[in-house]
Amino acid sequence: MPQNLSSSITSDRVISEHPPQFAYLHKVLAIAGKDIAAELRTKEMMSAMFVFSLLVIFIFNFAFDLRTDNANTLAPGVLWVAIAFAGMLGLGRSFITERDRGSLEGLLLAPVDRSAIYFGKFLGNVLFISVVEVVILPLFIVFFNQPLGIIVPLVGVIVLGTIGFAGVGTLFSAMVIHTRARDVLLPIMLFPVVVPVLLSAVRLTAGILDNLPFEDVQNWLGLLVAFDLIFLAVSYMMFEYVVEE
Amino acid sequence: MADLLYLMLAYAAFWLLSFVLIFSIFNRQKKLNDELTMLKQLLKKEEN
Amino acid sequence: MTAGTMHSGKRDIWGLVLTVVSGIMMITGLYLAFVFAPPAMNLQTAVERFTQRVLYFHVGAAWVGFFAFFVTFAAGIGYLAKRTFFWDNLAHSSVEIGLTFMTMVLVTGSIWAKPTWNTWWTWSPRLTISAIGWLMYIGYLMLRSAIDNPARRARFAAVYGIVAFMSVPINFMAIRWWRDIHPAVVASGSNEGTGGFDMSPNMTATLIFCVVAFTVFYFTLLYHRMRLGNVEHEVETLKQKAMYR
Numbered sequence: 001m002p003q004n005l006s007s008s009i010t011s012d013r014v015i016s017e018h019p020p021q022f023a024y025l026h027k028v029l030a031i032a033g034k035d036i037a038a039e040l041r042t043k044e045m046m047s048a049m050f051v052f053s054l055l056v057i058f059i060f061n062f063a064f065d066l067r068t069d070n071a072n073t074l075a076p077g078v079l080w081v082a083i084a085f086a087g088m089l090g091l092g093r094s095f096i097t098e099r100d101r102g103s104l105e106g107l108l109l110a111p112v113d114r115s116a117i118y119f120g121k122f123l124g125n126v127l128f129i130s131v132v133e134v135v136i137l138p139l140f141i142v143f144f145n146q147p148l149g150i151i152v153p154l155v156g157v158i159v160l161g162t163i164g165f166a167g168v169g170t171l172f173s174a175m176v177i178h179t180r181a182r183d184v185l186l187p188i189m190l191f192p193v194v195v196p197v198l199l200s201a202v203r204l205t206a207g208i209l210d211n212l213p214f215e216d217v218q219n220w221l222g223l224l225v226a227f228d229l230i231f232l233a234v235s236y237m238m239f240e241y242v243v244e245e
Numbered sequence: 246m247a248d249l250l251y252l253m254l255a256y257a258a259f260w261l262l263s264f265v266l267i268f269s270i271f272n273r274q275k276k277l278n279d280e281l282t283m284l285k286q287l288l289k290k291e292e293n
Numbered sequence: 294m295t296a297g298t299m300h301s302g303k304r305d306i307w308g309l310v311l312t313v314v315s316g317i318m319m320i321t322g323l324y325l326a327f328v329f330a331p332p333a334m335n336l337q338t339a340v341e342r343f344t345q346r347v348l349y350f351h352v353g354a355a356w357v358g359f360f361a362f363f364v365t366f367a368a369g370i371g372y373l374a375k376r377t378f379f380w381d382n383l384a385h386s387s388v389e390i391g392l393t394f395m396t397m398v399l400v401t402g403s404i405w406a407k408p409t410w411n412t413w414w415t416w417s418p419r420l421t422i423s424a425i426g427w428l429m430y431i432g433y434l435m436l437r438s439a440i441d442n443p444a445r446r447a448r449f450a451a452v453y454g455i456v457a458f459m460s461v462p463i464n465f466m467a468i469r470w471w472r473d474i475h476p477a478v479v480a481s482g483s484n485e486g487t488g489g490f491d492m493s494p495n496m497t498a499t500l501i502f503c504v505v506a507f508t509v510f511y512f513t514l515l516y517h518r519m520r521l522g523n524v525e526h527e528v529e530t531l532k533q534k535a536m537y538r
Contacts, residue, residue: 247340248338248339248340248343249343251340251343251347251404251407252343252344252346252347254404255344255347255350255351255400255401256323256347256350258397258400258404259354259397262393262396262397262400263393263397263510265393266389266390266393266514267514267517270518270521273521273525274517274520274521274524277521277524277525277528280528281527281528284528284531284535285531287535288531288534288535291535
């Protein structure tokens with residue numbers, strides 16, 4: 001697998017045909033594509049994430065007796081807990097398989113800018129989590145009896161929230177693979193840092209479900225976007241220091 | 246007296262935690278110093 | 294503060310001075326908090342008036358709790374730039390001390406809340422952000438303890454310290470806004486930082502003095518903890534030497 005990646009990145013065709021910016025993008029997409037291809041073959045991670053989020057929704061339903069009026073108050077929280085937990089699972093997996101198969105060294109040896117590796121991994125993570133969200137969302141609409149009109153704005157919020165998780169999560173999971181107790185460590189490290197994402201996403205989701213006017217929630221949208229931009233930038237800068245060997 | 250309970254508890258917590266930290270530093274320091282002298286002696290012996 | 298006095302076996306003048314000054318200031322602070330500061334006149338019950346005095350040490354601990362985090366953040370940057378043991382030692386020491394003070398904040402805050410608001414815990418912005426900060430400290434220490442390679446441990450800890458600290462302001466904003474939506478969660482609309490009483494000049498003076506005393510206390514603890522770190526480092530180096538004879 002590493003050989004294919006290196007050659008696809010450094011082939012003359014890439015270097016000569018594409019202007020520099022596109023060559024970079026090509027590398028990023030190649031890295032993301034490799035992860036996706038690998039996962040598509042086994043599907044083990046995505047199926048685990050899917051089953052897990054399904055369980056979370058079910059358990060919440062029984063634990064909090066969500067069938068009546070309080071359903072709408074608790075709905076945003078349930079949605080984001082399901083996404084958060086499934087997301088943590090997915091983030092942890094992406095680098096672990098890399099390390100266990102020894103292909104991380106191959107990736108680092110390829111003449112790719114470290115940041116391209118970060119964005120490639122980040123993109124892969126966003127896509128993995130999105131796939132699970134695509135399944136959770138219809139279930140959510142069904143179980144919480146929501147009108148279909150909420151889908152478009154809700155997808156927007158979910159995308160922003162996922163970017164927030166995956167931005168910092170990609171950086172942290174790169175650190176965590178070198179440690180013992182990696183599965184426990186990632187949530188403990190990640191959760192306190194992404195609390196703003198959770199809070200904004202839940203508030204925005206609640207705003208959408210309750211049909212609140214935009215002015216009421218625009219602060220939260222601003223916060224979420226700001227978090228995404230800032231922490232994407234910070235994680236991108238810090239990634240350099242994590243993978244230097 | 247009961248009115249002072251919470252006040253006393255809070256300050257007790259403060260002092261307790263401070264001393265836990267201070268003793269932790271102190272004990273670790275002592276242990277390491279002992280280990281250090283032992284290692285230095287060991288190395289000196291091996292040099293001779 | 295020369296490096297000489299920070300190693301084992303040298304006469305530790307600075308350490309002694311700091312310890313004595315610290316001790317005097319803390320005892321003075323205690324006197325001010327218990328005796329000098331007048332009782333808060335607009336609090337109803339005696340137990341509330343007595344318990345209000347917790348605040349002088351509570352605020353001091355909170356200040357140190359977050360200041361220590363800032364030191365860790367700065368030390369992380371220092372380490373990534375200079376790669377010397379001093380910076381890693383500074384970061385690690387500050388976290389240990391910061392964690393202790395943050396624990397004090399949560400414990401004293403909780404003890405203060407009980408008679409004041411009749412609840413052991415409240416999701417007020419200050420306590421919530423302290424709890425999150427506490428979790429970040431724990432995450433930092435867990436990360437460190439899970440990595441054996443010293444250089445990698447220092448590097449990863451630095452990265453985590455930097456990213457975690459940067460999320461604190463955004464976290465605080467998010468929690469503040471969230472709290473504005475749930476005023477009922479916080480017992481009263483009163484100025485929750487001071488428990489709803491007006492501060493006479495003597496009280497303000499006591500508060501400021503205690504904050505200063507806590508800062509000196511912090512630096513004293515930091516000094517001693519860093520000396521410990523230096524000895525640890527010496528021992529490690531000697532062990533390496535002994536092993537590779």
